Amino acid sequence: MTQSANPSSMRNFLTIWVGQLVSTIGSSMSRFAIAIWAWEITGKATTLTLVGFFSLLPGIAIAAISGVIIDRFNRKLLMMIGDTVAVLMTITMILLYLTNHLEIWHLYIVSAVVGTFNQFQSLAYAATISLLVPKQHYTRASSLEFLSSYGSNIVAPALAGYLYPIIGLLGIWLIDISTFAIAISSLFFTHIPKPSPSDEHENSTHIWQGFGFGFRYMLERKSLLALLIITVLFWFAHDVGDSLYTPMILSRTDNDTVILGSLAAAAGFGGVSGAIIISTWGGFKKKINGVLLGMIGAGLSKIVFGLAQTPWIWIPAQFCSSFNFPFNGSSDNAIWLAKVPPPVQGRVFAAYSLVMQSGSAVAYLIAGPLADKIFTPALAAGNRRTEILVTIFGTSAGAGIALLYVICAVCMLLVGCAGFYIPQLRDVERILPDHDAEYAQITGEK
Numbered sequence: 001m002t003q004s005a006n007p008s009s010m011r012n013f014l015t016i017w018v019g020q021l022v023s024t025i026g027s028s029m030s031r032f033a034i035a036i037w038a039w040e041i042t043g044k045a046t047t048l049t050l051v052g053f054f055s056l057l058p059g060i061a062i063a064a065i066s067g068v069i070i071d072r073f074n075r076k077l078l079m080m081i082g083d084t085v086a087v088l089m090t091i092t093m094i095l096l097y098l099t100n101h102l103e104i105w106h107l108y109i110v111s112a113v114v115g116t117f118n119q120f121q122s123l124a125y126a127a128t129i130s131l132l133v134p135k136q137h138y139t140r141a142s143s144l145e146f147l148s149s150y151g152s153n154i155v156a157p158a159l160a161g162y163l164y165p166i167i168g169l170l171g172i173w174l175i176d177i178s179t180f181a182i183a184i185s186s187l188f189f190t191h192i193p194k195p196s197p198s199d200e201h202e203n204s205t206h207i208w209q210g211f212g213f214g215f216r217y218m219l220e221r222k223s224l225l226a227l228l229i230i231t232v233l234f235w236f237a238h239d240v241g242d243s244l245y246t247p248m249i250l251s252r253t254d255n256d257t258v259i260l261g262s263l264a265a266a267a268g269f270g271g272v273s274g275a276i277i278i279s280t281w282g283g284f285k286k287k288i289n290g291v292l293l294g295m296i297g298a299g300l301s302k303i304v305f306g307l308a309q310t311p312w313i314w315i316p317a318q319f320c321s322s323f324n325f326p327f328n329g330s331s332d333n334a335i336w337l338a339k340v341p342p343p344v345q346g347r348v349f350a351a352y353s354l355v356m357q358s359g360s361a362v363a364y365l366i367a368g369p370l371a372d373k374i375f376t377p378a379l380a381a382g383n384r385r386t387e388i389l390v391t392i393f394g395t396s397a398g399a400g401i402a403l404l405y406v407i408c409a410v411c412m413l414l415v416g417c418a419g420f421y422i423p424q425l426r427d428v429e430r431i432l433p434d435h436d437a438e439y440a441q442i443t444g445e446k
Contacts, residue, residue, distance in 0.1 A: 142330035
């Protein structure tokens with residue numbers, strides 16, 4: 001059994017969360033500014049999508065060992081290492097920038113290095129929640145992660161969009177570095193308990209056995225497998241569209257960073273609103289409903305967003321889209337935290353992460369070429385075969401990207417609707433017992 005969460009451990013969780021929130025704001029400002037800089041240099045969607053691809057690639061490569069490392073080693077230390085590597089890479093880019101040597105390919109390398117250690121950090125953080133938070137608050141704790149993510153979207157893009165013309169990349173990077181100290185301090189001065197070992201699961205501590213254990217665990221539980229598959233399909237469609245979001249807006253607004261920042265802020269307000277509701281309410285009693293309804297709501301909102309060509313529609317559509325993701329994500333996280341025992345969460349979550357990141361990597365890899373080579377030229381040509389599409393999307397810059405974005409949004413909507421017709425998925429919480437109930441049944445504890 002794991003150590004029971006208590007008020008002190010809840011305070012520790014909130015302390016860590018606040019530190020990560022501050023760090024996320026700094027990192028988001030850097031990503032926003034780098035995207036603007038890269039677009040100004042190249043004007044190609046492929047450039048931006050490749051940054052996302054290279055950030056995911058290392059996580060796929062090290063998936064075989066990441067889960068075993070999370071279950072074996074100090075999770076607090078792994079999170080601190082992740083933050084440290086991120087700030088060292090930022091300093092490296094500053095030095096390259098100051099000596100006029102910073103090039104696009106440097107972004108790919110930095111993204112790969114940061115992505116490698118972010119894999120350990122994110123898995124360690126995810127596997128820490130169940131050690132600090134009582135089971136009845138899993139959904140609320142997961143919603144705070146969305147509050148952090150979307151909260152940074154309110155502050156970071158607005159600040160970066162305003163400050164970029166004034167202080168440039170260098171000034172924004174310096175702000176990012178200053179947030180590092182807060183994140184490290186929040187981890188350094190808090191205690192994270194270690195999960196209690198389980199004899200049943202300690203047989204899989206060899207790296208390759210541990211890697212296979214995560215997949216076997218999901219394959220033996222068909223409902224979890226169904227949840228994984230539908231989540232991968234949803235996020236694949238999402239990531240193809242999302243990777244094109246920045247070039248679509250910049251190309252349709254003549255590189256207006258204020259509009260881009262305003263849309264990111266609208267997304268932040270939507271996500272924060274959804275996260276606050278979830279953390280206050282506690283979420284759906286039947287968590288799978290939150291997962292699927294969140295998918296449907298996000299898909300519908302993104303369809304409207306892609307069809308629109310004005311900020312007056314983009315802003316409310318973006319708000320509504322982001323509003324749905326805390327419902328989807330916190331419900332999904334709560335199911336996995338409740339069904340997977342803490343001693344093996346590192347290995348299972350690593351296998352889960354491998355599948356998810358592989359899907360996202362493929363999405364980022366194909367999105368740019370699809371936009372630049374197929375959809376943009378197709379609508380720019382304005383021939384008879386695309387006459388109806390031209391009427392809807394136009395022939396201006398960004399029209400082809402908008403078409404691809406809407407196709408992805410329709411796929412997101414269809415995936416969410418399909419989930420209600422799959423019994424193994426729809427009844428996942430009834431079919432699978434929670435890990436603490438399963439443990440009590442095996443040991444005879446009450």
